[in-house]
Amino acid sequence: MQVAVLAHDSFPDRAKTAVGLLRYGDHEVRAVLDRERAGGRVADHLPDVQDAPIVGSMDEVPEIDALVIGVAPIGGSFEESWRPDVRAALERGCNVLSGLHYFLTDDEEFAELAAEYGGKLVDVRKPPENLTVADASAGEVEATVVTTVGTDCSTGKMTTAYELRDAARERGLDAVVVPTGQTGVVIEGWGIVVDRVVSDYAAGAVERLVETPVGMDLVVVEGQGALGHPAYSGVTTSILHGSAPDALVMCHEVGRERVHGYESFELPSPAEYADLYERVAAPVSDASVVAGALNTRGLGDDAAADAVAAYGEAIDAPATDPVRGEIPEELLEAIV
Amino acid sequence: MQVAVLAHDSFPDRAKTAVGLLRYGDHEVRAVLDRERAGGRVADHLPDVQDAPIVGSMDEVPEIDALVIGVAPIGGSFEESWRPDVRAALERGCNVLSGLHYFLTDDEEFAELAAEYGGKLVDVRKPPENLTVADASAGEVEATVVTTVGTDCSTGKMTTAYELRDAARERGLDAVVVPTGQTGVVIEGWGIVVDRVVSDYAAGAVERLVETPVGMDLVVVEGQGALGHPAYSGVTTSILHGSAPDALVMCHEVGRERVHGYESFELPSPAEYADLYERVAAPVSDASVVAGALNTRGLGDDAAADAVAAYGEAIDAPATDPVRGEIPEELLEAIV
Helix, strand or coil, X not given: CEEEEECCCCCCCCCHHHHHHHHHCCCEEEEEECCCCCCCEHHHHCCCCCCCEEECCHHHCCCCCEXXXXXXXXXXXXXXXXXXXXXXXXXXXXXXXXXXXXCHHHCHHHHHHHHHHXXXXXXXXXXXXXXXXXXXXXXXXXXXXXXXXXXXXXXXXXXXXXXXXXXXXXXXXXXXXXXXXXXXXXHHCCCCCHHHCEHHHHHHHHHHHHCCCCCCCEEEECCCCCCCCCCCHHHHHHHHHHCXXXXXXXXXXXXXXXXXXXXXXXXXXXXXXXXXXXXXXCCCCCCEEEEEEEECCCCCHHHHHHHHHHHHHHHCCCEECCCCCCCCHHHHHHHC | CEEEEECCCCCCCCCHHHHHHHHHCCXXXXXXXXXXXXCCXXXXXXXXXXXXXXXXXXXXXXXXXXXXXXXXXXXXXXCHHHHHHHHHHHHCCCEEEECCCCCHHHCHHHHHXXXXXXXXXEECCCCCCCCCCCCCCHHHCXXXXXXXXXXXXXXXXXXXXXXXXXXXXXXXXXEEEECCCHHHHHHXXXXXXXXXXXXXXXXXXXXXXXXXXXXXCEEEECXXXXXXXXXXXXXXXXXXXXXXXXXXXXXXXXXXXXXXXEEEEECCXXXXXXXXXXXXXXXXXXXXXXXXXXXXXXXXXXHHHHHHHHHHHHHCCCEXXXXXXXCCHHHHHHXX
């Protein structure tokens, strides 16, 4: 699929979805829309992802199948200054994909244009309507299922999932990421945003996702939240049990000692946290934390290497910073 | 309010809502609908709750204000064989209350009949629309907050909550149950069916519920599911963290060794389960399992007493069967 990604005034640092698409997506990104940086190229900002021109509006975008909203502003609202670009995409008959809280399908103008020109509006946060309670069948999936879990939100669970997939592919394995959040679902073009699913069906939704890919050696499930998180632990637990993983990879950010945004709550130590995940997983699937991913953002190379080593020792498993370095052979072997 | 309760083919053992209403509700139950047991009386099956005739259909029900759907099948679908009774109730101008996943308000025939005859369709599982992410404030509630947790579904979490409330009231305390499931919400007339809430907001919904009652000495939060349940653990965890309890009471059914309806999954032992609850609660609130409630249904008195003693010993806390006997003084003291 050929796409353009809308990231006005936000590329690259505040456009997580756009960057994710460029880095991990299988789609060809033909243009990034950012009126502030128009005229440049993606490679000027991000040397290690697929390159594309940065343009000011849909007028400068070549032929595409879909426009993807690549920003996720706080609150998830639709920024009215994006309207002309979405309108232009729809008038060209393109699909428009969005992970916003604001549903494009509920926007009268967009709905009419989509109907008139034959494009499709896809609100990835809208869960499917035919979800059910889990029947606990995900454990029967033949592929090795590994779920990324974390000590907090924003510790690198999605990134780690994709880096594991890429490392497995490099070694000749058929590997896929099962996306459970809006960025992943936009990147993949399939998946379910689990935090939007009714609680009773959350594990069932994950189970369905895990059972979707066929012929895989490795299925990497993107985890969400954290098991001890005051607000999001329900989502975490639903993914942990719904995916019935064979193994867990635990993501942590170096130096993080308190729950982000809930600073009065201390994080358990990584060792305690790994044990907690294993013990809660155990009644459903016998999954150990077989590897660790440490986000060492902000550290120098030596300090990062030391931190990774200490983290691996703490959780008694091979560890890496998947953004900073390769996935080590022994880490991948611990998983598959 | 005068009600009839629909419990076809299910009364009493598979009609939890019906039994809860008969035992703890303030409504006068004028009939139970169960075509399989029609002709008998409630008292034939349950000697210690309000009595009512069991009838085969709405034709035999005297004047009522509302028909309550008193069964909650797995999946929460509407059983088409109930349709004539719901239709008849609506044609008499009665309200119909339902805790099913299937919303009666979305059923065209029922919606039309309700509009035509002036009855109201009340889907108690429909959550409020203005829910938010938890801000982790429930720990600041002044009352003692105790949450009932369980080793499985249907181990007595709601029953235990009500029996604790009644025991506390008998000792002069102001006590209230915070209902989180369809039966409790039907009984109380307030509450939120947490399993129906979007996962992201589930803990936030519980937090709001816990902060609702004022001037209480004891707030007993009705738990749901089980921490190691393959399908419902997300709901359990959201309640565990969202309620930020001061103490936990763990409910178990004697002899249950496998997850009900998911028989390939073994339950952890009660001692392990209590430890698991405490360890998962710990990052948010320092709550111990201070008491146990054992469902000894099916045992003789001596065997039940032995089982309760063994259960208390296993979890190292005072235990009782709250349905069979009084709540012992020492158990209540362990909580408040």
